[in-house]
Amino acid sequence: MFDDFFIRALVAGIGVALVTGPLGCFVIWRRLSYFGDTLAHSALLGVTLAFTMEFNIALSVFIISSLIALTLIQLQKRTNLPGDALLGLLAHSSLAVGLVVIGFLTFIRFDIMGLLFGDILAVTVDDLLIIWIGGAIILLILKLIWKPLFASTVNYELAEAEGLNPDRAKAIFTILMAAIIAISIKMVGLLLITGMLIIPAAMARNISTSPQKMVVYSIIGGLLSVILGLFSSLEFNTSSGPSIITAALLLFILSLFKIKQTIKLKN
Amino acid sequence: MSSNQNILVKLKDAGFKINDKWLVQGVSLQVEKGKIVTLIGPNGSGKSTTAKIALGIYKKVEGEVEKFTNKVGYVPQKISIDWTLPLRVNDFMVLTENLKSETINEALSLTGVIHLKDKNLGDLSGGEFQRVLLARAISKKPDLLVLDEPVQGVDFTGEIALYELIKKISDELNCGILLISHDLHTVMSATDHVVCLNGHVCCSGSPIDVAKNDEYKALFGEQASQILSRYEHKHDHIHTDEGKIKKN
Numbered sequence: 174m175f176d177d178f179f180i181r182a183l184v185a186g187i188g189v190a191l192v193t194g195p196l197g198c199f200v201i202w203r204r205l206s207y208f209g210d211t212l213a214h215s216a217l218l219g220v221t222l223a224f225t226m227e228f229n230i231a232l233s234v235f236i237i238s239s240l241i242a243l244t245l246i247q248l249q250k251r252t253n254l255p256g257d258a259l260l261g262l263l264a265h266s267s268l269a270v271g272l273v274v275i276g277f278l279t280f281i282r283f284d285i286m287g288l289l290f291g292d293i294l295a296v297t298v299d300d301l302l303i304i305w306i307g308g309a310i311i312l313l314i315l316k317l318i319w320k321p322l323f324a325s326t327v328n329y330e331l332a333e334a335e336g337l338n339p340d341r342a343k344a345i346f347t348i349l350m351a352a353i354i355a356i357s358i359k360m361v362g363l364l365l366i367t368g369m370l371i372i373p374a375a376m377a378r379n380i381s382t383s384p385q386k387m388v389v390y391s392i393i394g395g396l397l398s399v400i401l402g403l404f405s406s407l408e409f410n411t412s413s414g415p416s417i418i419t420a421a422l423l424l425f426i427l428s429l430f431k432i433k434q435t436i437k438l439k440n
Numbered sequence: 441m442s443s444n445q446n447i448l449v450k451l452k453d454a455g456f457k458i459n460d461k462w463l464v465q466g467v468s469l470q471v472e473k474g475k476i477v478t479l480i481g482p483n484g485s486g487k488s489t490t491a492k493i494a495l496g497i498y499k500k501v502e503g504e505v506e507k508f509t510n511k512v513g514y515v516p517q518k519i520s521i522d523w524t525l526p527l528r529v530n531d532f533m534v535l536t537e538n539l540k541s542e543t544i545n546e547a548l549s550l551t552g553v554i555h556l557k558d559k560n561l562g563d564l565s566g567g568e569f570q571r572v573l574l575a576r577a578i579s580k581k582p583d584l585l586v587l588d589e590p591v592q593g594v595d596f597t598g599e600i601a602l603y604e605l606i607k608k609i610s611d612e613l614n615c616g617i618l619l620i621s622h623d624l625h626t627v628m629s630a631t632d633h634v635v636c637l638n639g640h641v642c643c644s645g646s647p648i649d650v651a652k653n654d655e656y657k658a659l660f661g662e663q664a665s666q667i668l669s670r671y672e673h674k675h676d677h678i679h680t681d682e683g684k685i686k687k688n
Contacts, residue, residue, distance in 0.1 A: 201524055202522070202524055202525050204524075320536070323535070324535045324536050326525070327521065327522075327525065327527065327532070327535055328516070328519050328521075328535075330492070330495075330497050330514070330516055331514055331516065331519070331535065331536065332535075332536060333495070333496065333497045334492075334495040334496070334497055334512055334514040334516075334586065335512050335513070335514060335536040335537075335580075336510040336512060337536055378524065378526065381526045382526050382528065382560065383526055383527070383528055383531055384525065384526060384527065384531055385531075386526070387526055
């Protein structure tokens with residue numbers, strides 16, 4: 174059944190959406206959109222290193238993104254630069270270094286567009302395994318750290334005072350972010366991964382009244398975006414990443430009508 | 441002083457500084473089961489800092505801090521809930537510990553906000569939110585309660601009721617309470633031990649001892665002695681029908 178490239182893409186996309194749904198909620202709650210972007214940009218460096226050393230792409234991206242995240246934490250401690258400047262510095266320099274390295278690798282044919290925007294044709298059965306097993310592990314760990322992570326998102330000092338160890342939860346969450354980027358890069362492409370994290374969760378925010386509901390709606394929104402996006406990608410022969418993100422945007426626009434109603438009710 | 445088993449948190453010569461500026465230093469105090477310890481002092485005297493040292497929120501601390509329990513309920517002085525989070529009162533109640541529905545209802549009823557259970561946290565008034573904060577802290581039946589100005593923004597009658605509730609909780613749960621309050625009436629009536637701070641410990645002891653202390657008078661000045669005399673005056677008047685304010 175996985176012989177058909179489109180079925181593979183669909184199964185991969187569903188796996189990705191199941192994980193980006195809950196993670197995306199935390200990205201919004203903790204204001205980590207640009208952090209996600211930075212990790213995603215650094216993924217290019219991970220991909221090029223994987224090609225040079227004939228290494229698994231997802232693993233290589235995961236390692237590089239984790240290193241960039243750790244570097245960021247160190248720079249935040251040791252410099253006086255604001256967080257957004259550090260994020261920009263790391264995002265663009267790792268993207269640039271990645272592109273320069275590609276320039277040297279003349280012996281390998283690179284599909285840069287596929288890397289940047291995702292390529293459904295490229296999803297293999299191995300990728301499916303990585304997405305579903307990796308995704309299951311990410312969700313399991315997220316479930317385990319949910320309480321301290323959520324409590325410290327609401328208020329760090331409450332979580333710390335009441336013995337929940339929020340620093341550890343935050344460090345683990347950072348690793349989970351690197352992991353989701355690593356496993357979803359082939360589907361969505363590195364320029365648009367953060368969109369997959371943010372847009373369905375933002376849509377969910379507009380229509381939810383509790384954190385649990387927001388997570389559920391965010392997953393449903395992600396699944397719909399993947400299905401809609403992949404079918405239109407097939408129909409119009411467009412890259413898979415932009416098609417999925419455009420579908421997510423359409424759902425977000427629809428959700429604005431719901432929020433308009435609730436605001437009217439309030440007044 | 442009671443036996444060591446009763447001690448919940450103990451500070452010995454504790455202090456905390458940021459960028460070489462001491463927020464507070466040389467604080468020694470201990471909170472025991474069933475006792476209320478109150479921190480008083482002017483703005484910026486290090487009351488909240490002392491509470492955060494005791495709670496372990498500040499990590500690089502001078503001196504010794506020993507905490508003997510992890511069952512802690514905390515009402516911070518300032519808390520801002522982000523609008524990006526869709527959070528109802530009910531979700532907030534189970535923030536750090538899963539609780540049964542009856543337990544949540546009981547705590548919310550005690551602080552008089554059970555009717556707000558399904559409301560969005562962002563839609564509450566300051567006083568209502570303060571009552572929810574207190575309900576959350578007591579609902580998990582903690583060994584140690586740290587209350588940093590727990591009744592700020594609460595209406596006058598509510599304030600008295602909540603202070604009575606705090607006293608009752610301390611007796612019923614036999615938990616220790618570290619309280620920060622500007623209300624000297626309450627301090628004088630409900631507290632077992634008062635620590636008067638002004639960047640360091642000015643004086644400490646039973647409420648009556650502290651009220652008589654010269655350093656306390658110097659720090660709080662005319663106002664404090666007025667309030668104290670008003671307190672004694674009030675005590676004479678409401679003693680018969682309410683008897684809430686007891687003289688030790």
